[in-house]
Amino acid sequence: xxxxxxxxxxxxxxxxxxxxxxxxxxxxxxxxxxxxxxxxxxxxxxxxxxxxxxxxxxxxxxxxxxxxxxxxxxxxxxxxxxxxxxxxxxxxxxxxxxxxxxxxxxxxxxxxxxxxxxxxxxxxxxxxxxxxxxxxxxxxxxxxxxxxxxxxxxxxxxxxxxx
Numbered sequence: 167x168x169x170x171x172x173x174x175x176x177x178x179x180x181x182x183x184x185x186x187x188x189x190x191x192x193x194x195x196x197x198x199x200x201x202x203x204x205x206x207x208x209x210x211x212x213x214x215x216x217x218x219x220x221x222x223x224x225x226x227x228x229x230x231x232x233x234x235x236x237x238x239x240x241x242x243x244x245x246x247x248x249x250x251x252x253x254x255x256x257x258x259x260x261x262x263x264x265x266x267x268x269x270x271x272x273x274x275x276x277x278x279x280x281x282x283x284x285x286x287x288x289x290x291x292x293x294x295x296x297x298x299x300x301x302x303x304x305x306x307x308x309x310x311x312x313x314x315x316x317x318x319x320x321x322x323x324x325x326x327x328x329x
Contacts, residue, residue: 189302190253192220192271194291194309196243198283201324202315209323212247213314215279220251222271222307243279269296271307278314287313 196216200209223236241249272292278284291310298305 189304190224191250191304191306192222192253192273192309193248193250193306194218194273194311195247196249196275196278196312196314197247198280199287199313199315200283200320202287202319203324204287204313206311206313207324209320210313212243213278213280213283214243214245214247216243216247216249216312216314217241217276217279218243218249218312219274219276220249220271221274222253222269224269240276249273269305269307271309273309273312275312275314280314283314283316285315285317287315 196213196218197206198211198213199205199207200211201207217240219238219240221236221238223234225234237253239251241251243249270292271294272290275286275289288310289312291312293310295308296305297308
């Protein structure tokens with residue numbers, strides 16, 4: 167609510183928001199890489215309660231618009247290991263329509279929600295897949311998975327060779 171109040175000017179501005187503004191969602195997941203080989207294996211599991219920092223920048227580059235929006239937020243993964251940040255509608259930014267929108271988001275591991283799996287593996291990512299819907303004016307940025315590893319590798323589950 168604080169985020170919406172600061173960027174949209176409180177409740178009255180939200181009520182006056184122009185219909186059709188974009189909704190932007192940034193999401194990803196965090197898992198435990200049991201075999202420490204940077205892949206999700208049959209022994210891997212998703213980590214609930216992991217803290218992730220998300221940094222994004224959206225910039226409209228066209229002759230009529232010169233806007234730049236950047237923000238940072240921390241999110242905690244849900245019981246499925248998924249973190250999600252929903253950015254409220256921003257007047258003038260239509261991410262699904264404007265091909266000139268340049269975006270970049272990065273997610274970084276802060277800490278694990280699993281004491282048994284708390285050594286950072288892939289601890290930062292900026293690789294994303296963008297899904298855009300013009301009809302709903304919705305943009306979803308799905309970031310590559312991040313992972314933690316256990317402090318000891320289970321030889322019985324993973325074998326002796328460590329990648």
